[in-house]
Amino acid sequence: MTSIAKPPIRHPGLKTNSLGLTPRDYEGVMSTLCAGCGHDSVTAALVQSMWELAIPPHRAAKMSGIGCSSKTTAYFMKQSHGFNSVHGRMPSVASGANAANRALTYIGVSGDGDSLSIGLGQLCHAIRRNVRMLYVIENNGVYGLTKGQFSASADIGSTSKKGDANVQPPIDPVLLALTLGATFVARGFSGDKAQLIPILKAGLSHNGLALVDVISPCVTFNDHEGSTKSYAFTREHEVEIAAADFVPLRREITIPASDTTVQVVQMHDGSTVRFRRLEDGYDPTNRDLAYAHVRACQARGEMATGLLFIDENGADMHAVAKTVDTPLAELPFETLCPGQTALQALMEKYR
Amino acid sequence: MPGPADVARPDYYHKVVDCQWACPAHTNVPEYLRLIAQGRYTESYLLNRESNVFPGILGRTCDRPCEPACRRGRVDGTPVAICRLKRVAADLRDDITEYLPKAPSIRNGKRIALIGAGPSSLTVANDLLPMGYEVVIYEQHPRAGGLMRFNIPSFRLPEQVLDDETNYIIDMGAEVHYNTKVESLKGLLDDGFDAVYVGSGAPKGKELDIPGRWDDAAKSHIHIGIEWLGSVHFGHIDTIAPRVLIIGVGNTAMDCCRTSRRLGGVDTTVVARRSRPYFKASPWELEDAEEETIHIVENHAPKRFVIENGKLVGMEFEQLVWSEKDGKQVSTVTATVILPCDEVILAIGQDNAFPWIERDIGITFDKWGMPVVDKVTMESTRAGVFFGGDAAWGPQNIIWAVEHGHQAAISIHQHCEGRPVTDRPPQGMHLESTKMGMHAWAYSNDFNPSPRAKMQHAELVERFSKLGLEVELGFTAEQTATEVERCLNCDIETHFASKLCIECDACVDVCPVSCLTITPNVESEFDLRTTLSAPALNLAQPLYVSESLPQTKRVMVKDEDICLHCGLCAERCPTAAWDMAKFALVIPYASAMDAPVAVNP
Numbered sequence: 001m002t003s004i005a006k007p008p009i010r011h012p013g014l015k016t017n018s019l020g021l022t023p024r025d026y027e028g029v030m031s032t033l034c035a036g037c038g039h040d041s042v043t044a045a046l047v048q049s050m051w052e053l054a055i056p057p058h059r060a061a062k063m064s065g066i067g068c069s070s071k072t073t074a075y076f077m078k079q080s081h082g083f084n085s086v087h088g089r090m091p092s093v094a095s096g097a098n099a100a101n102r103a104l105t106y107i108g109v110s111g112d113g114d115s116l117s118i119g120l121g122q123l124c125h126a127i128r129r130n131v132r133m134l135y136v137i138e139n140n141g142v143y144g145l146t147k148g149q150f151s152a153s154a155d156i157g158s159t160s161k162k163g164d165a166n167v168q169p170p171i172d173p174v175l176l177a178l179t180l181g182a183t184f185v186a187r188g189f190s191g192d193k194a195q196l197i198p199i200l201k202a203g204l205s206h207n208g209l210a211l212v213d214v215i216s217p218c219v220t221f222n223d224h225e226g227s228t229k230s231y232a233f234t235r236e237h238e239v240e241i242a243a244a245d246f247v248p249l250r251r252e253i254t255i256p257a258s259d260t261t262v263q264v265v266q267m268h269d270g271s272t273v274r275f276r277r278l279e280d281g282y283d284p285t286n287r288d289l290a291y292a293h294v295r296a297c298q299a300r301g302e303m304a305t306g307l308l309f310i311d312e313n314g315a316d317m318h319a320v321a322k323t324v325d326t327p328l329a330e331l332p333f334e335t336l337c338p339g340q341t342a343l344q345a346l347m348e349k350y351r
Numbered sequence: 352m353p354g355p356a357d358v359a360r361p362d363y364y365h366k367v368v369d370c371q372w373a374c375p376a377h378t379n380v381p382e383y384l385r386l387i388a389q390g391r392y393t394e395s396y397l398l399n400r401e402s403n404v405f406p407g408i409l410g411r412t413c414d415r416p417c418e419p420a421c422r423r424g425r426v427d428g429t430p431v432a433i434c435r436l437k438r439v440a441a442d443l444r445d446d447i448t449e450y451l452p453k454a455p456s457i458r459n460g461k462r463i464a465l466i467g468a469g470p471s472s473l474t475v476a477n478d479l480l481p482m483g484y485e486v487v488i489y490e491q492h493p494r495a496g497g498l499m500r501f502n503i504p505s506f507r508l509p510e511q512v513l514d515d516e517t518n519y520i521i522d523m524g525a526e527v528h529y530n531t532k533v534e535s536l537k538g539l540l541d542d543g544f545d546a547v548y549v550g551s552g553a554p555k556g557k558e559l560d561i562p563g564r565w566d567d568a569a570k571s572h573i574h575i576g577i578e579w580l581g582s583v584h585f586g587h588i589d590t591i592a593p594r595v596l597i598i599g600v601g602n603t604a605m606d607c608c609r610t611s612r613r614l615g616g617v618d619t620t621v622v623a624r625r626s627r628p629y630f631k632a633s634p635w636e637l638e639d640a641e642e643e644t645i646h647i648v649e650n651h652a653p654k655r656f657v658i659e660n661g662k663l664v665g666m667e668f669e670q671l672v673w674s675e676k677d678g679k680q681v682s683t684v685t686a687t688v689i690l691p692c693d694e695v696i697l698a699i700g701q702d703n704a705f706p707w708i709e710r711d712i713g714i715t716f717d718k719w720g721m722p723v724v725d726k727v728t729m730e731s732t733r734a735g736v737f738f739g740g741d742a743a744w745g746p747q748n749i750i751w752a753v754e755h756g757h758q759a760a761i762s763i764h765q766h767c768e769g770r771p772v773t774d775r776p777p778q779g780m781h782l783e784s785t786k787m788g789m790h791a792w793a794y795s796n797d798f799n800p801s802p803r804a805k806m807q808h809a810e811l812v813e814r815f816s817k818l819g820l821e822v823e824l825g826f827t828a829e830q831t832a833t834e835v836e837r838c839l840n841c842d843i844e845t846h847f848a849s850k851l852c853i854e855c856d857a858c859v860d861v862c863p864v865s866c867l868t869i870t871p872n873v874e875s876e877f878d879l880r881t882t883l884s885a886p887a888l889n890l891a892q893p894l895y896v897s898e899s900l901p902q903t904k905r906v907m908v909k910d911e912d913i914c915l916h917c918g919l920c921a922e923r924c925p926t927a928a929w930d931m932a933k934f935a936l937v938i939p940y941a942s943a944m945d946a947p948v949a950v951n952p
Contacts, residue, residue, distance in 0.1 A: 002922040003790040007798030007915055009426055024863075033934035036855040036925025045861035055358040068457055198606070219855065219925040231853045235902050 005030050010303050017054040026051045028078040031073070034224075038069055038190035038216030038231075039138045043075045046107065046136070049200040053248065061097055065090040068112040068145055068164075069111030069138035069216070087118025091126035095317065098131050101329040102318050105204060106133035113143050114155040116171045120152070123173075125178045126217060127148050129317045130208040134200065136192075136258060137173050137211070140218040147157040148221030159226030172298070174212045174308060178291045183314035184210035186244075186291070186307045189234050190217065198273075201246040207268040208316045212253055215303070237303050241293060242284050244307035245274045273310065284310055352449065352457065353876040354896025354906060361780040363947045364934040366893060368407050370433060373420035375754040376402040377938055380433055380816035381842040385794060387440055388835040395440035395449055397500045400936060403473050404520075404753050405499075407512040410438030411823065412503055414602075414748040416631060422839050425889075425913050426864075429803040433836045435823070439831050441512070450480035450941070454524040459483035460705050464544040466533050469497020471740030472550030473520045474756025479763065482522040486678060487544070488525050491532040491708040495521060497747060498552055498741070501581040502603065505819040536708045536736075546735045546763045547709075549722075550756070553701040553741035559598060563656030569663040573656070576607045583610055585817075592693030593897055596621045596666055598653055603699035608645045611696065613818050620646040620690065622653070622666075625680075626673060639822065641809065645911075648688045649692070653681070657689055665691040670757030694914045701746045721745065728772040729759040735766055760941040776944035779937035784845055784930050786921075794843050796918040798863075840916045844934045847907055849898040851928035854905070858920035858929055866914045872896065872906045884912060 006027070014022040025045040033041050033178075050060070057079040064070035066087035073082050081104065083091040094108050115123045115137050128134070141154040152168040153173070177185045188196035192224045197216065203210030215234050217223050224228045228237075248271045265273045265285065283289050290309040297304040326335060356363055366372050370380040379398060386395035397405035407875055413434050421430030435805045448734060461484050465472040468490035496501055496519040499508065506840045521527055533539055556575035563569055572592070582588040595616035600623035611619045623630060626649045630637060641647065651668035658664065667689045671682040676691070703721060708714060713733035715723045720732050725736045732845030741747060759874070762772040785793035807824040813818055826834060859867045865885035873879050876894060882886040887894055887910035895909035921929040938946075 002919055003792075004797040004917065004919070006861065006863045006919065007917055008800065009798060009863055009913075009915060011913060013888060014865065015846065034925065035923045036853070037855045040857065040860055040923070041856040137753055191856060193856065217855070220855075223853070223925075231855060255558075268761045 002030055005197045011132075014305070016046055017051055017152040019053075019056060021051065021052040022100075023047055026057065026077050028073075028075040031075045031257070033068055034144075034218075034220045036219040038066070038214075039072050040075070041190040041193065042109075042136065042138055042196070042214050042216055043072045045190075045196045045200055047076045048193070049197050049204060050199070053201055053204055053239045055105050055252060057099070059103070060107060062095065063090050063094040063106060063108040063133070064122075066115040067114045067143075070108055070114055072138070073107070073109050088114050088117070088122055089113065091119065091122035091131070094133055095126055095129060095131045098133060098317065099321075099323075099328065101327040102132070102323070103327045103330075106131070107204075108133050108135045110135070110137050111141045112137060112151045114139060114154040115140050116173060120171070123177070124180055127177055127182045127211065129320070130183055130314055131210055132206075132316045132318070133210070134206075135204040135209055135211045136200075136203075138216040139173065139213050139229070140216050140222055141170075142218050142222040144221055148218070156230040156282050158228040159224075161221055161224055161247045163226065165226075166175060172294075173211065174294055174304070175212045175291065178287060178294070178309060181314075182211050182309070183208040183311040185307045185309040186211070187213045187215070187303070187349050189238055191231055191235065192238075192305075195240060195243065195305065198246040199249060201248075202244055202267070202273045202307060202310075205246070205248075205267045205271050207270055207308070207312060227316055234303065237301065238305045239297055239302045239304045241279050241297070241304050241308060242282055242306040247272045265312060267312055273307065282351060286309070352872050352874060353879055353894065354872065355849075356893070356895045356896040358844075358895075359789065361936055362843075363846045364782070364892070365778075365936050367671055367844060367914075368934065368936075369420040370417035370431075371423050371614045371842070371936065372404075373416045375416065375756065376752045378402045378417070379842070379935065381840050382426065382935065383440060384431070384433070384436055384835045384838045385840070387436055387831065388795065392440050392443040394448070394449060395813075396444040399437060399440060400413050401534055402478055402757075403750060404756075405470060405749070406437050406498055407441035407469055407516050408470075408508060409749060410434060410436075410441050411508050411512070412499070412605050413437075413750055415544075416750070417437045419682045422461075422841055423837055426839070426915065427800075432806075432826075433835050435804075436828060436834060438833065439826055442517075442825055444492045451519055452523070452671075453699065454480045455483045458485050459485065461485065461545045462487065462543070463763060464539055464542070464547045466490065466539075467491075467740075467742070468495035468517070468527060468553040469550055469552050469740055469752065470499060471756040472497075472548060473517060473741075474753045475548050475550070475739070475760045475763065476523070476525045477520045478527060478760035478772040480520070482764065482942050484512055484767075486525045488521075488527045489531045489533050489539075490527060492531050493529050495527065495529075497550075501584050502577050502606065504580065504583070504662045505605050506609070506613070506814065506822050509608070509819070509821050513829065532707075534707050536714075537712050538713065539737075545767050546737065548759055548763065549731075549736070549742050550752070551742045552742045553703045555702045557696065557702055558884060559653060559697050559899070561653055561655050563658055563663075566656065566663075568661040569656050569658050572663045572694045572863045574694070574696045576603045576696050577701060579696055579748045580610060583614070587880055588614070589616050591616045593617050594692045596692040596695045597621045597698055598695060599626075599700070600647070601698060601700070602633060602636055605632045605636040605640050605700075605903060607696045607698050608640055610818075612645060612765035613815055616694070619691075619709075620648055622648045622651045622690065624650070624667065624671065626650055626661070631860060631904065638807075642808065651688070651690075654687060654697070663693065663695070665689045668697060669952055672853050685773035692856075701741070703742060703745060717904050721813060727758070727775065728762045729755055730762055730772050731897060757940060761939065761944070764941040764944075770872060775938035778939065781935040781937065782844070782932045783935075784932050786845075786930060790922045792843075792918055793933070794840050794931075795836060795895050796840070796843075796916070796931070798839075798915055798917055799833065801833045801837060803837065804830040804834040810891070818842055841914075842934045843916050843918070843931045845909065845916070845920060846930045846932040847893075847895070847897055847909075848930070849900055849907065851926045852897075852901050852907060853928075854900055855925060855928055857923040857925065861919045861923045863917065863919065864913050864915055866910050866912075867909045867920060869900065869905050870908060880910075885910070887912060906942060
């Protein structure tokens with residue numbers, strides 16, 4: 001919360017993207033979150049990513065549920081579409097919106113409460129359906145809006161502000177997504193935008209659901225000593241496994257043939273993700289290896305970050321459902337709803 | 352490696368307050384604007400007076416070095432109307448006499464002679480009288496004020512304003528000898544003064560020695576600008592022929608042409624050798640002149656006075672085209688042209704003249720006939736003789752003359768105390784948090800997008816019918832209220848405590864003008880400048896570089912260039928590593944030489 005709105009003055013040296021917009025044109029209203037909230041940094045990273053990809057704000061839809069994290073969709077791209085759903089129900093609303101208009105860019109912002117507790121089932125099915133969207137979980141391990149109770153992602157042994165240790169095992173959205181067949185799984189940290197922004201950009205270009213778990217410290221209830229999701233703890237324990245550079249379609253890339261540490265994954269729209277392997281033998285296109293690596297890190301008390309797994313060949317919801325290429329929202333009414341006769345003919349087939 | 356910035360040194364934050372840094376007298380502009388905003392005009396006036404001594408006069412006539420420096424100019428193109436707000440404080444102040452310093456009834460036994468009663472001498476008197484010095488002023492004219500009185504027309508500076516502010520000083524107990532021209536410095540020194548200050552200005556207008564200048568028929572119609580303005584002031588001249596040429600395009604030329612327009616010069620033309628970007632006159636004075644239907648002719652060099660049938664009928668000029676050659680501007684004559692006129696006023700500069708200073712009394716003069724004066728101490732080559740104002744290095748402006756006076760007063764005090772004049776008292780600073788509570792600050796931190804207020808002027812008809820009618824009407828209450836809010840409060844500093852930072856990026860993300868970056872430090876400041884959130888390309892503005900941050904050992908970098916001082920970084924900081932702290936420069940004066948350094952936000 002601040003006393004004033006951000007003045008409408010910008011740095012004269014700010015660059016513009018291919019739409020002629022500056023990063024400030026991708027901002028939203030002033031955040032009302034606590035000062036220093038990790039979520040505000042994620043918002044800033046989203047602003048920067050959308051700007052760099054030159055996504056037209058009016059061709060994007062911001063989807064969210066309930067919670068501190070879900071408030072943040074108001075804080076970026078004020079000219080975009082948006083839907084603030086019932087608690088935990090963002091994935092189904094996003095699926096519906098995507099079904100109706102596949103041409104928009106969907107950005108879902110949720111939290112560990114919204115997606116791993118009340119909305120866990122919803123998340124699982126959105127992953128199964130591979131709804132084409134960027135799905136950001138702003139993960140801080142506590143219920144901030146209700147004053148800091150442990151959430152489903154709190155680690156065993158992590159302490160509350162008053163010193164009580166958590167005893168229940170955490171749900172790790174990264175491992176969950178890998179087991180459910182997610183085609184894009186990554187983990188970032190709100191305090192490291194250099195790593196987070198390329199991941200968000202790759203996720204926005206992914207042909208399917210791109211799950212990005214972002215450790216986003218709660219400064220008010222979970223940034224103390226004893227917390228495993230504080231700024232300091234995360235900085236000490238994060239291990240970047242595969243650093244990704246996102247290369248948009250427009251820019252030509254050349255990689256020296258001898259450079260075996262760089263692995264290139266082609267995205268469906270022609271852009272590419274370049275992985276710099278930071279650990280020997282890591283292959284971000286191998287689901288089992290990714291799962292084993294994340295587990296191994298966990299066992300060592302480390303937190304694996306980076307773009308951990310990507311499968312650009314997966315079929316998204318529309319491919320599975322064999323819908324037409326034209327967004328349903330743009331189909332002429334007669335085509336979308338051919339009438340009683342056509343329905344009867346269809347029903348006949350099943351008699 | 353750049354940094355860490357030493358913010359405990361007064362210079363660092365002082366430089367961030369662009370207006371104060373640019374002001375020769377280092378007037379605390381943001382603070383006095385805030386006092387105006389609060390309706391505390393008397394306090395605002397007194398704060399001004401501490402450093403610039405003549406707020407009412409300068410609020411109308413200052414050359415305003417502060418305004419081109421103003422950060423607001425870099426933010427939305429037009430600086431805050433600092434100068435005219437100063438006038439608001441002066442116009443609306445209460446009686447301040449009881450707040451003025453008083454001379455003690457028992458003097459300290461030292462006698463100081465001041466030559467000239469212009470702004471620099473009066474500043475010396477202002478600083479020394481309250482310390483018990485006996486101050487004797489010699490003034491060749493019947494009134495005090497010097498150039499401010501005789502060369503600045505009263506339609507720009509009303510007599511009452513001038514009288515008030517010169518009297519504040521003289522009434523402290525200066526002994527003024529009016530109508531007394533000093534004919535011999537040696538004689539004065541023999542009178543046993545402990546120190547002498549020469550503040551006699553640059554009273555000699557430059558000549559234009561071209562054919563026809565000394566023709567008997569013409570010379571009574573050709574005037575030297577500052578002398579002519581003086582004659583108008585004394586009432587010796589109250590009319591001029593219709594067609595007038597003003598040669599030169601400095602501020603004196605502007606005063607001449609506008610005065611000429613009022614005395615009957617309905618067709619007054621200012622002729623300049625150069626093109627407009629090179630004019631010496633302040634842009635606002637040019638605008639005011641043009642508003643009064645003065646013509647301005649560029650790129651014309653005077654060649655001769657044209658005299659026909661024993662009468663001055665015009666001047667011949669060479670038309671010039673300027674081009675650059677080896678980095679220098681060179682002119683080519685393309686044609687000659689005769690501009691008809693009845694009278695000519697020469698306003699092409701002023702010279703100093705010291706025929707009354709003997710050359711064998713230990714005061715060294717350079718090859719241009721100017722005294723050799725120390726830039727810091729204002730002392731000549733003879734101990735105890737000081738120069739300041741236009742007398743020291745030729746024509747500058749009032750605010751520089753005031754600053755010379757302050758520095759000379761310090762030197763005179765050191766000299767009289769038997770200390771080396773080169774011992775200069777240090778500047779100090781106060782730094783104090785403005786935090787009043789959760790997101791509440793002791794200053795108005797919101798950005799006001801209003802455009803700069805436009806000064807209202809008297810109607811042209813009225814102006815031309817009454818010579819002494821002040822043209823500028825001053826700001827309205829509404830204009831004042833808005834204009835003070837345009838100030839960005841550059842003295843409310845973003846004060847950073849590295850050890851408290853948790854590197855959450857909140858400040859970096861919220862900064863509206865992309866001033867902040869958390870980054871690994873690099874070898875050179877230049878490399879750092881190009882890798883920031885927004886490139887810091889204004890090299891005149893410093894980069895703040897913090898100490899290493901606790902968690903990642905990176906550094907916080909702030910580009911001071913267009914910081915709005917909105918305080919959002921401090922509002923978004925969860926650990927109060929950023930604070931908005933009010934910086935106040937402590938300027939040493941002769942009477943207050945011990946400047947404290949206090950950094951305790």
